[in-house]
Amino acid sequence: MSDSLKLLKERIYDEGTIGQLLEELGCLDIKIKSGRSGDDLVTARLPGSKNPRGAQIYLNETLHTELVGEGISGDIYALVGFVLYECKNFDEVRSKLYQIKTYICNSLGYEHTETNFPNEKPKTDWNWWLRDIQKQRPKIYEVTSNPVLDDRVLNEFILDGWYDWIGEGIDVHTQREFGIGYHLPTNRVSIPIHNSMGKLIGVKGRYVGQDKELLAHKKYSYIYPCSKAIELFNLHRSRAHIQDKKKVYIVEGAKTAMTLWGWGIKNSVSIEGDRLSPVQVKLLKDLGIDIDLVFLWDKGKDEEFVLNQLRQIKGRRVYYVYDNKDIFADKMSPVDKGKEQFNTFLDDCICTFSK
Template identity: 30%
Template sequence: MDLEELIDSIDIVEYISQFVELEEKNGEYWGLSPFSEEKTPSFSVRRESNSFYCFSSGIGGNVFTFTKFYYQCDASKAVDILKKYAGCDGAEFVPRKRMAATVACRKYMKKQTRRKESKIKRFPDDCMVKYEKREDKLQVWEAEGISRESLDKFQVYYDSFSNRLVYPIHDIDGNIVNIGGRILDPEWKEKGMRKYTYLSGWGEMGVIYGLYENMKYILEKKEIILFEGCKSVLIADSWGIHNTGALLTSHLNPVQMKLLAKLGVRVVFALDKEVNIKKDHNINKLKQYVNVEYVWDKDNLLEEKDSPVDKGVNVYDSVYEHRLRFK
């Protein structure tokens, strides 16, 4: 593997999302600069060109450039960080010049068709046992309206090493494919820390959080309600609303779209108020296969960045009751 192959193997949006909270706008992702202090997002990431540009600092490039500036490290250290993220830290790293002969030979080799392997890793079934069930730490989410029963159902624990609440993320078959974490440090913004993070890089996220745990209720109701974040799923579960899931982002990706199409139930999008699902290409495709609805804040009860569950069960019931069919 050479540096260009390593860079090309990493989804720049998913990678930088570990450090910067990004919001999609017309196919481009924007967030606050990790290199300078600012209140208005001027940090741009483009998946198509596999690049980023920070308008406030003038820094731009690919994931390799980002890693060097973010960690303030040399090229060798940046390569090690990227290799670990890509899951190839044991692979031999070959300089580009030594790859020239191999590249030339590939041009004349007959292409072989083979099934593309999934990049999703599976964690051991007992991977959560190393974390703690700390009552004082779990109370942070209890204070936000999540019941102890729901914390237990979704296996929320505490990681003392990173000072985060952690929870497993299952695929549709119940395999643990990642571990999510929510920072508890109240000064996480000032320290430049990411509020939510994941133990492993995603590539293209191929799961819907809560789908495995709530499958029974989803099939019974023939409906799945989709939030952005995992915490919304836990809050709804605490209210007795169990047919839910979370995209873990503000948009629907192609793999998630196929999961929902195959599931064959009505899909109700309950994303944050600021998100316009009608601009989402994959949601537009999804409505060809299943009924798609979205919650409607008819009485303007939510703030711009609110999740439909943020103002309590009565407000949620109202926006759900006034949901509209996406035609």
């Protein structure tokens, strides 16, 4: 696959525009679910189909796609090729790549830079007359909620915090507020996960044993799984503080949010990863038009990656704090050098996001 095709898929993934593309194609019943592989899954009804899950796109950089009932397995180009040109296999998709890419770029407003394509002219954009109507149409995607767990599952854990995290800046009182515990069967520190209404939906575990393979590749895993892409960790606790401060700090990890909470900075949430999902964008925007959104990624993301994530957000005041002064080492979070350094980082490195 050419670099341009790979980069286009990565941009669709980074900017969360898969739902917009599906809508442009005429797909219905667009939903986000938890996928079997651990990646979140977008499902949709193909035009003219009765199957509400006929299209299944895994939310990762490859945008792997399955067209159920059609016997087609590929990526987003296979989906567009099937809907527009009835392409059934790789060779048929390859013969239409120029048109497929042109259609995607036109639909999403991306600049079309072609490389390594057949010398063909793109077809006329036959949907030009719909553009104004489509721009006015509200984009509302149904989101599958995480199932609520019975609080009694927490009886499986020793709920008294984790000593090592005290040395990392999360005091005992804060750990107890967040319900931190220990799960003996898996040798993991447990972190209860709640939805925006405060209902228990999952339990995340941090492995603290001696198995080098687990430490290297499965340090964090879910003891009780949930879809992290449709939640904001700590939102149910921090909502009142966000409204009071008119500001929310958005960080990558739960530990960062807990550390800030222990410092008295209680208006933060975690996206539980480094990529902002469309549902998380909606949750942030639902906080209100008067709330400043301040993003703090861990060290190691280049600025273009950060800007790509922020381009998903329209109609809000958005800021990001970027370490262009090399205050932190690679992979360090913004709280890893203590409260004083965190405040200096905020003061010296905050940037306004310009759309």
